[in-house]
Amino acid sequence: MVGAEAIRAGAASLDEAFRLHQPRLVRRLALVVGDAEEAKDLAQRTFVRAAERWPLPPDQDVASWLSVVGLRLALNERRRRKVWGFASVKETDATWAIQVDPDLWHALATLDRRTRAALVLTVLDGYTQEEVAGALGVARGTVASWLSRARDRLQPILEENPDD
Amino acid sequence: MTDNYESRLRARLGALEGAVPVSSEAIRAGETIHRGTRVRSALPVGSLVAAGLVVMVVVGLVPRLAPAGAGASPSALGAVTPGVSSSVAATSTATPGPSASNAAASPSASLVLASPMAPVRPSSISKIDWKTVPMPDGVTVDTTTGNITAAAQPMVAGFGGNLVMLAMAGVYSLDLTTDKWTRLAGPEAFGGYVPLSGLIDDGRGGLMAWGSEGIFGSRDGRTWQKTLPTVPNVNEIEFLTVTPTGYLAVGNPPGQSAVAFTSADGTLWTRRNLPDATNWDAYQAFVWNGKLAIDAVWANPDGQQLIPGQVPVIPTRVWLSSDGTSWETRSVLTGFLLPRFVSLGDVTVAYEGMHDPTIDGRPILGLSKSPVSSTNLTDWHRVTVTPATGFTSGVDDIEPLGSELMAAQPDGSVLTSADGVSWKLQSSSGPSGWLQDGLLSPVGDLLVDTTVKLPSGKPALLIVTPVE
Numbered sequence: 001m002v003g004a005e006a007i008r009a010g011a012a013s014l015d016e017a018f019r020l021h022q023p024r025l026v027r028r029l030a031l032v033v034g035d036a037e038e039a040k041d042l043a044q045r046t047f048v049r050a051a052e053r054w055p056l057p058p059d060q061d062v063a064s065w066l067s068v069v070g071l072r073l074a075l076n077e078r079r080r081r082k083v084w085g086f087a088s089v090k091e092t093d094a095t096w097a098i099q100v101d102p103d104l105w106h107a108l109a110t111l112d113r114r115t116r117a118a119l120v121l122t123v124l125d126g127y128t129q130e131e132v133a134g135a136l137g138v139a140r141g142t143v144a145s146w147l148s149r150a151r152d153r154l155q156p157i158l159e160e161n162p163d164d
Numbered sequence: 165m166t167d168n169y170e171s172r173l174r175a176r177l178g179a180l181e182g183a184v185p186v187s188s189e190a191i192r193a194g195e196t197i198h199r200g201t202r203v204r205s206a207l208p209v210g211s212l213v214a215a216g217l218v219v220m221v222v223v224g225l226v227p228r229l230a231p232a233g234a235g236a237s238p239s240a241l242g243a244v245t246p247g248v249s250s251s252v253a254a255t256s257t258a259t260p261g262p263s264a265s266n267a268a269a270s271p272s273a274s275l276v277l278a279s280p281m282a283p284v285r286p287s288s289i290s291k292i293d294w295k296t297v298p299m300p301d302g303v304t305v306d307t308t309t310g311n312i313t314a315a316a317q318p319m320v321a322g323f324g325g326n327l328v329m330l331a332m333a334g335v336y337s338l339d340l341t342t343d344k345w346t347r348l349a350g351p352e353a354f355g356g357y358v359p360l361s362g363l364i365d366d367g368r369g370g371l372m373a374w375g376s377e378g379i380f381g382s383r384d385g386r387t388w389q390k391t392l393p394t395v396p397n398v399n400e401i402e403f404l405t406v407t408p409t410g411y412l413a414v415g416n417p418p419g420q421s422a423v424a425f426t427s428a429d430g431t432l433w434t435r436r437n438l439p440d441a442t443n444w445d446a447y448q449a450f451v452w453n454g455k456l457a458i459d460a461v462w463a464n465p466d467g468q469q470l471i472p473g474q475v476p477v478i479p480t481r482v483w484l485s486s487d488g489t490s491w492e493t494r495s496v497l498t499g500f501l502l503p504r505f506v507s508l509g510d511v512t513v514a515y516e517g518m519h520d521p522t523i524d525g526r527p528i529l530g531l532s533k534s535p536v537s538s539t540n541l542t543d544w545h546r547v548t549v550t551p552a553t554g555f556t557s558g559v560d561d562i563e564p565l566g567s568e569l570m571a572a573q574p575d576g577s578v579l580t581s582a583d584g585v586s587w588k589l590q591s592s593s594g595p596s597g598w599l600q601d602g603l604l605s606p607v608g609d610l611l612v613d614t615t616v617k618l619p620s621g622k623p624a625l626l627i628v629t630p631v632e
Contacts, residue, residue: 158176
């Protein structure tokens with residue numbers, strides 16, 4: 001079963017996957033890309049990719065697949081995003097973050113996307129550095145370097161407000 | 165301490181994550197809003213789709229989507245007679261980067277009619293030959309994300325009469341006579357794996373590769389040395405090219421100006437500051453007429469409002485240098501979202517490097533499909549997309565093919581040109597769909613696409629050969 005047939009047959013479970021995973025995926029991606037609107041769009045694109053490949057192999061963890069593809073898409077956006085910002089949709093509006101934790105948000109903003117992706121995958125998702133390296137297609141040492149850089153930036157923030 | 169750090173960070177990241185506003189708009193299985201689009205160098209097509217739709221809904225333009233190219237703003241592109249090449253010019257010179265507001269509105273950023281063009285040199289390529297070569301076992305091609313790195317799409321270059329390929333699984337050499345592959349090195353040659361985004365013949369019997377971790381060099385394809393380590397705040401080398409005096413690389417430090425690096429030997433690199441580079445993103449390095457050239461896109465820090473169906477008037481600049489030390493701003497070209505440049509002698513052709521996002525096959529923004537050419541990087545000459553010019557479905561990629569240029573169109577048809585002005589539609593088209601996910605890479609006198617698949621599903625190289 002391939003192509004459209006597979007997509008139609010798997011539609012119900014894909015819908016279910018969307019309901020289960022889309023909110024979490026958007027939240028994770030927003031931490032990485034720094035923008036909720038872009039995160040929603042990336043999540044949408046991730047599910048389009050999923051639909052094209054649905055059903056995923058039985059041994060494939062759907063949440064992991066979505067996270068990895070979503071993060072790869074996010075990293076692929078890279079710096080070009082700033083070239084084509086869209087004032088009309090307020091793509092840089094991050095009041096949701098600034099209201100909650102402005103210090104951490106601004107510190108995260110000094111890190112590049114790859115570092116934020118590695119941070120999210122390790123700290124929130126519990127992946128090892130080796131697993132993150134495999135997911136993002138870089139050497140483990142590279143991930144370690146990113147996380148070390150992140151720690152240099154974030155630790156002072158965390159120590160300033162240890163109760164937060 | 166580690167536990168404290170991680171637990172505090174986890175808690176605060178979790179709080180941030182919980183604050184992200186999440187809507188629950190539905191997705192339909194099999195939705196194809198992005199099918200058929202391809203992005204060069206990681207452009208935010210999805211974002212364009214989303215933003216474009218929002219704007220279109222607001223202004224009520226959805227039912228009136230114009231065909232690609234037809235929606236281009238006449239004021240931005242100049243008057244053009246269908247079927248006939250026209251001449252346009254970009255305003256030149258070293259004007260400071262435009263402000264956020266005038267980037268879109270400044271009259272000086274528009275193309276205008278210009279002087280007559282150089283004499284036409286017709287294409288002498290009579291035929292295009294194609295062949296596919298299966299990838300070696302273990303090499304994968306991942307077009308899921310559209311990443312333009314070796315992690316997704318293998319990179320190729322000429323090397324010692326063979327073709328060398330850098331893939332996730334390692335470095336391979338292809339004997340072009342026997343189509344036999346030899347594995348030269350594994351990922352450990354780069355310390356595990358490095359997400360390289362380009363590979364070239366260094367012109368001195370070696371290879372150079374570049375990407376987010378700097379520049380690597382190799383004399384044999386087996387052992388690699390990092391020659392330009394990651395520079396603090398220069399996260400990524402965007403492009404590298406061989407020049408008459410050595411090498412030219414460009415990068416974009418976050419929050420800083422575009423920078424260039426030059427090297428005479430590929431080992432010792434010197435950072436070069438570019439004039440008036442604030443808020444410009446260097447995109448490509450190339451050689452024009454024996455000079456070093458860098459093109460850069462205006463990176464509007466305040467965002468840029470796009471109008472569906474109208475080509476954005478956002479400038480692209482070319483920096484030019486004879487020695488790599490002193491640079492001049494040669495021209496400001498508008499009318500494209502993200503032009504790609506390809507140079508052949510004194511001819512430079514620029515074309516839209518980004519696919520117009522589509523919904524059900526309809527373009528959203530109406531990006532220009534027309535290439536422009538110039539012999540002085542100031543006056544630009546545009547070819548229209550009409551059956552008369554052979555450009556029927558727009559430009560997908562333009563690369564040097566032997567002594568000429570080859571333009572590939574999304575429908576698989578190709579055109580060749582010796583002057584960038586007159587184009588010859590070749591009778592031989594590529595395999596169906598061959599360009600949908602691919603990029604062409606010049607390798608000597610050949611062009612190679614590393615993203616095609618055989619009917620069996622096995623990934624393969626597509627090798628394009630000109631016949632004169």
